[in-house]
Amino acid sequence: MTQNHSNFKRLTSVTAIILAKKLGLVDADANLSCKEIGDGNLNYVFHITDTATNKGIIIKQAVPYAKVLGESWPLTLKRAAIEANALIHFRSYCPEFVPQVYYSDEQLAITVMEDLSHLKIVRSGFIDGDPFPLLSQHIGEYVAKTSFYTSDYHLEPSAKKEVARHFTNPELCKITEVFIFTDPFFEELPGDFEVELTDAAKTIWDDQEVILEVAKLKQSFETEQEALLHGDLHTGSIFASETETKVIDPEFAFYGPVGFDLGQYTANLLFQAVTRNVAGKEEIFTHLDQFWRSFEKTYTELWNTQNKSPFRHVTGYLPYLLTKFKRDAFGFAGCELIRRTIGLSHVADLNVMEDKETKIAAKTATLNLGALLIKKREELDVPAVIDLVKQQTLT
Ligand code: SR1
Ligand code: MG
The missing domain is CATH 3.30.200.20 (Phosphorylase Kinase; domain 1)
Structure with a gap:
């Protein structure tokens, strides 16, 4: 229209x-x-x-x-x-x-x-080596609260659908559908990458298992209405300091799968992980661990105290959901890693790397890691993701 x-x-x-x-x-x-x-x-x-x-x-x-x-x-x-x-x-x-x-x-x-100018955009802060000690605990809480309180577990399902009506966001969702879930996975569609990455990109385009799994993830993004998402939760959408964290820019907000916000944040931590030395990597692994612990702890507390669903006490329901969120998140994180490397919208974490050879090695790692997250998402947990990062970056 x-x-x-x-x-x-x-x-x-x-x-x-x-x-x-x-x-x-x-x-x-x-x-x-x-x-x-x-x-x-x-x-x-x-x-x-x-x-x-x-x-x-x-x-x-x-x-x-x-x-x-x-x-x-x-x-x-x-x-x-x-x-x-x-x-x-x-x-x-x-x-x-x-x-x-x-x-x-x-x-x-x-x-x-x-005005948040006393804080720093997290992507720039991470590139400068700022530690942001509370950031990932805060973002875990933020995603747990926003995704729980806007879901059918807290809102009456009819009230939730009413809220969702105000957040149909087809044009911004289309950007995600094209930029994250489509263009990077087909050789003939628009892309932007260094010639040295051609072989690694071809490996993805030729891997029918990756392409099938991306089709499933795209379908989940397009059809599931689990909660009101931020929709673009990368480290450029977060201001922080040592003590404070603020999430900005939710113009991509829509009702979608909870794993999408979790996956965007996870992937943007991983960009930092692949660019850093051993000690720096450990700092990011701590962020990853704190983020997921904080999300699961807060979500579980909310589930146990604020859940209005008649099914809330059914044994196995909460673990089923937490497992689903994580599996989806790792798949979405894989798509984000790939699209920021060979798609049209790059990240400074990788692009500021000065030494060409090191940059190409880091970008090759994000492509390989992305494909592995997409294909193996069912069997991964946070320690396994950390192991994959170490294997892909040989440290
Ligand atoms: C054309 S917009 C490209 C990207 O910028 C936004 O922040 C979203 O991540 C979008 O995919
Ligand atoms: Mg934005």
């Missing part, structure tokens, strides 16, 4: 400041600075600061196309409203991990929110 953009106008630094003043979110007489800081693929982000107090706000604006792909890939402005709505939903379940939304305007595709 085409959208009418007649009321849409791109913000500038000047109009962003005018809006902040009009909303009363900054002092009308203050001396304000405004910088466009968006480094994501899709939107513009303005950071407005009161130069006297250093207090600020963020104004985010979606444009009617994907910023990274240009105007040739039109993209709904509705994603701004979906993002604002998702932030509000998720914050109601875990305020400690989600920024506050002050204002949103659907026509202008604007969301005004809490």
Whole structure:
């Protein structure tokens, strides 16, 4: 369906400041600075600061196309409203991990929110060697709470379907379906990779077991409505410090399989693992372990105390679900590892590596690891995934 953009106008630094003043979110007489800081693929982000107090706000604006792909890939402005709505939903379940939304305007595709500039984007922090000691415990809790509270185990199934209606997000889901689940798995479809990776890529395209398993994972992404997902939970969607963690950018939010958020975060930890030396790898393995322990512990607590399903006491039901989430997550993580290596949207973790040979070795490892996670997901647990990383990177 085409959208009418007649009321849409791109913000500038000047109009962003005018809006902040009009909303009363900054002092009308203050001396304000405004910088466009968006480094994501899709939107513009303005950071407005009161130069006297250093207090600020963020104004985010979606444009009617994907910023990274240009105007040739039109993209709904509705994603701004979906993002604002998702932030509000998720914050109601875990305020400690989600920024506050002050204002949103659907026509202008604007969301005004809490300034998080005292925190660092986790992907950049990890590349700089920041340890983020509480991050993975927090993200485990965040995924457990958002996925439990938005599921049929907490909401009445009819109420859940009503919420899901507000989060049908076909255009953003299409990006995932194409970029993560389709293009990287067919030689003739668009891709982007170094010529030195051709053989490793061909190995994936020729592996019918991988292709069949990706088809199943794609089907699960398209059809399962287990919980309201963030939908793009990579380390560029998380701000953190030593003590604080905030999850941003849920414009891909939709009702889908819980394993998708778990898998995205897992894969983005693995990008770091493959790029690091032995000691650095151990730090990331600790993150992986803390993430999964925290998710399972929190989900189990919520299941035991807040579950409204008549089946909640049935022996074996919770273990069945936790096993399913993990199996799905490792499969989705495999797809993410492959698409960020040979698909159209790369990650800085790999691309900043300066030595070409080391970079190609790391990217070959992410491709092999991705294929193994996809094919062996039924039989893997966290220690087995760690062993696979060690085998693929020979440490
Ligand atoms: C065209 S958008 C490419 C990627 O950026 C977003 O953050 C999502 O990960 C998407 O797949
Ligand atoms: Mg994003």
